[in-house]
Amino acid sequence: MATVNDVVIKIATVNGTGSASANGLLRKSIFRMGVPVVGKNYFPSNIQGLPTWYEIRVTGDGYQARSNRVDVMVAMNAQTYAKDLADVAPGGWLIYDSTWPRSSLLNRDDITIIGIPFSRMCNEQFDGARARILMKNIAYVGSVAALLDIDLDIITALLEETFAEKQKLVASNMKAIRLGYDYVMENFPCPLPMRVEKMDASKGHIVIDGNTAAGLGCMYAGATVGAWYPITPSTSLMDAFRDFCLLYRHDPETDKRTYCIIQAEDELAAIGMVLGANWMGARSFTSTSGPGISLMSEFIGFAYYAEIPAVIFNVQRTGPSTGMPTRTQQCDIVSCAYASHGDTMHVLLFPADPAECFTMAVNAFDLAERLQTPVMVLSDLDIGMNDWMVPELEWDEDYVPDRGKVLRAEDLEKMENFYRYLDVDGDGIPYRTLPGVHPKGAYFTRGSGHTKLGAYTENSDDYQEVVDRLLVKWETTRIMVPEAEIRYSTFNKAAILTLGSGDGACKEALDRLEAQNVGLNYCRVRAFPFTDAVRDFISKHDVIYVVEQNRDAQLRTLLINDIDADQNKLVSLLHYNGMPINAGFVVEAVLAEIAKGRAA
C-alpha cells in the first residue's frame, strides 16, 4: 500500500561537512511541492567531526511536532551506522555509501538497504577534497529525490535561486544531484511505496526557525540596543537581529547605524546594559539561555524592584548546570518566574512556534514598557533552532508601540513635583521619566529600600507600601498578558494543558486520542501570570494532564502557586530526555493514566 506525504527522512552525517545546506535543499524542495514539512536538528556541542542528524518529517496533515519514527535513513556517517540502522522502523529503508563495504553483521532483514557509491562517484566527477565532501551531500539529495519522487525542476529552481550570482555552482550542484538521482533510478525500483506528491498545503506559509523570527520581531518592535553574550542555543537570535539591522538600519546616505549591538563580557554585563538602555528610553533586549539567566538574576530582581523595562529571550536548553547545551527542555520556567533573591515575580511569555516568537517579541516590548518590569520570552532549542512551517508573518501598519506611562517635558513643566513610585491611577503602575528630558523629572533609581516618593528608606511601613503596590501591578499584569489558547467542549471532563513547544505534540495527540474515542479538552497557556480563563478552565475539569518538558513539573508548580490550582487534578506527563516531545509520548502517557483509572 502506498503512503503519500507521510514519511520521515533522517540524515546522519558528520558535523562541519556542509551537510546543512544539502539538508535544507531537500526540506525546501518538498515544501515547494506544497507539502508541509518539519525540520529538526540533532547536533553535538562541537564544531567539527562529531555525529549530527537532520530529520525531515513530511506531514500532509500539517503536524508540527517531530515523529518518533524513521522511515528513510540516509546513513552517511560510519561512526553511527549501527545505531542508525537500528533506528529505522520495520518496513523502512536505509541508504548508505557503498563505496566501502559494511559488515554483514550489521544487517536487518525487515528493512530495505540501498547501497549507493556516493564517494566513488563524487571522487570520479569532482576535484579537491572539499568539493568531493560537499558534493557527496548534494548527491544524496538526488538519490532521496528519486526514491521519494521529488520534483527535480523544483530542486533546479532552488539551486538557481541560491547561487544566482554563481552560475558555475548551479551546474556542479546539479551534476551531483543527477549522480545520486540517476544511480538510484537505474538500480532500484523508484519511487518507493512511501513517497511525496504535490499538494497545496504549504501555500501562504514559510519555514523559519524561532530565533530568526524573534530577531525579526525585535527589529519590527523598534528595538535599538541589543546586548548579549554568546550562548547556545540563543546565539542565532542576536545574529538574526544583526542581519536584519544590516538590511534596514543603516542610513542610506551616511551609512550610520540606528542600532547598537554590544557583545558583552558576560551575561551580568549584558543585562546591565539592557537595563541602562531601557532606563534611558530605548527598546533594548538580550538573548540568552538557562546559565545566562542564573547570572542575570541579581539584575532581574533589581529591575523588578526599581521598575525598569527589559526584554529577555531565554532559549532554553537542557539543564541543570551546563547540561546538554544542544538539546531541548522547558526547564527554566520556575527559575525565570521567580528569578533573583527576595520576593520577586516576573512576566513570562511562552511562544509555541516561530510565528509566536515574532509576535511575542513585539508583545514583550509593549508589556515591559507598559508594566515597567522585565518580560522574559521563554522559547527553547526546539523552537529556536529548528525549522517550522508557520503561516506567513504579517504586520499591522496601525501598530503603535506602547511606551507606557512616560512623562514628557511638557507634562513635567505643568507639574508641581514628580514622584517616581506613586500609584496615581490605581493600577499599580507608577509614572516614570527619562533622563535628559527635564530637570523636574530627576529621581534616584535604586535597588535599596525606597518610599513611594522614590526616597531611600529603612522605615517598615514605607517599604511595605511599595512592595504591596507591586502586587497590585501583578494583578494588572494578569489582565494584560496574552490569553491562553483553549479548546473546550462540555462533553469532556479531562483535558491536556501545556505550554510552548508542547503545542504541536499535544494537538497531534488529541487527534490520535479522538480516533480512539478518548475526547479531551485543551489549554495552552501563553503567559505567566496565568489569566482568569486558565483558572476557570482548570476548575471545569476533573483531570488535567499537564504536559511539559522538564523533570520537576515546573508548570504544575506555577499553576498551584499562582492561581491556587487544585493539585489533585493536575496529573503531570513529563518528557525531559532532551529530544523534542512527540505525540506518541503524550498518547501513551494519557492512555496509561486512563488504564490506572483516571478519567478520560
Added chain:
Amino acid sequence: MTYIAKPKISHPGLPKNKLGLTLRDYEGTVSTLCAGCGHDSVTAALIQAVFELDVEPHMLAKMSGIGCSSKTPAYFVNQSHGFNSVHGRMPSVTTGANAANRDLMYIGVSGDGDSLSIGVGQFVHAIRRNLNMCYVIENNGVYGLTKGQFSASADIGSLPKKGMPNQQEPIDPVSTALSLGATYIARSFSGDKEQLVPLLKGAILHRGFSLVDVISPCVTFNDHEGSTKSYSHTRQHYNHVVNVDYIHPSEEIKASYAAGEAMPIHLHGGDSIILRKVDGGYDPTSRATAFKYLRERFNAGEITTGLLYVNELRDEMHELMGNTETPLCQVPFEALNPGKEELARLQARYR
C-alpha cells in the same frame, strides 16, 4: 543612605554660572558618610567641577554601584537622574545608557571594592570600549560598610586596624587603565581640591573613557599608623607630576607657561586643558614612558598624581561602531520599522 533634604537657603550674593545657577543648585541630599570621609571632599569637588562647567543638570546622569563611594551620587546635583545599581555593575548600566543616549554626560562614582574586586570585569571592558564617561574611583583600600576588610587596592605591608598586614599584590587602577588603553587617566587626592577640580573638569569633558583615581582615606577603618591609604601617608608620599588648567572655549589660551614644561590639549567640543608639568621629564602622551615612570615611583614608595595620560585621538564607542548622531532613544519608530510590505517581501527567502 541619606534621605534628608538639604535646607535650601542661599545667599543672594552667591556667584552664578552661565546658566544662572549657583553652587547650591548643584548640591544633593545630606551625606551620611562618616565625618571627615574623603568621599565628601570628592563630592564637593564634583559639585565645583560641574558648576564651573555650566553643566545643565538634566543632561547629566550619575551612575554608581554599591559601597560607600556609590552612595555619593545622591549627594550632588539633585536635578540629575541617578542610577545606583548593583555591586560592581555600574559600568554595564552606563554602557547601556550611553548606547541609548550619547548626548548625556555620564559621571560614574565607584570604589576600590566595587571596581577592582567584584566589578573588575566590567571596569576593564568599559575601558576597552572607550565608553564616553567620567569614571571616578574613590580609593581607600578597604571595605567600609562591612567594617574594614582589605580591598584589592591595599598595598603590600599595609596594616589593618586589627590583624595581619596585607601580603597580596595590589591592583592599581591607573596602571591597569593604562595597559588597557584608557584615553584619560588621572590620579588625585581627596585632600587636594586645587588639583582635583581641574582634573575632574578635564575628565568630564574628555570624549572617551576617563579615569580619575582619587585616594580618598577612610577615616574609620584605614586612617591609622601603618596604613598606606591614610591622610598622613598620602600627604607625605604624594608626587605630583602634571597639573591641569581647564580653559573654556571662550577664553583665549594665554595662560603663561614655560616652554617644554606645559602644553595645551584641545578637547573635542572646543575646550582645552593646559598640562603643566611639575616634573619636566614626564610625558603624559606616551603610554610606555608613563607606565615606566609610574612603576619606578611606586617602587620608591611614592604616589604619583596629576594627569598621567591623555589621548584625544582615539574614537569613543559610538564612533568606533559608526552609530548615528541622534541618540538611539530619540530615533522615531517609523525610522526603525521596515513596514508591512517589506515584511511580505523579505519572507521570500523562507519559502
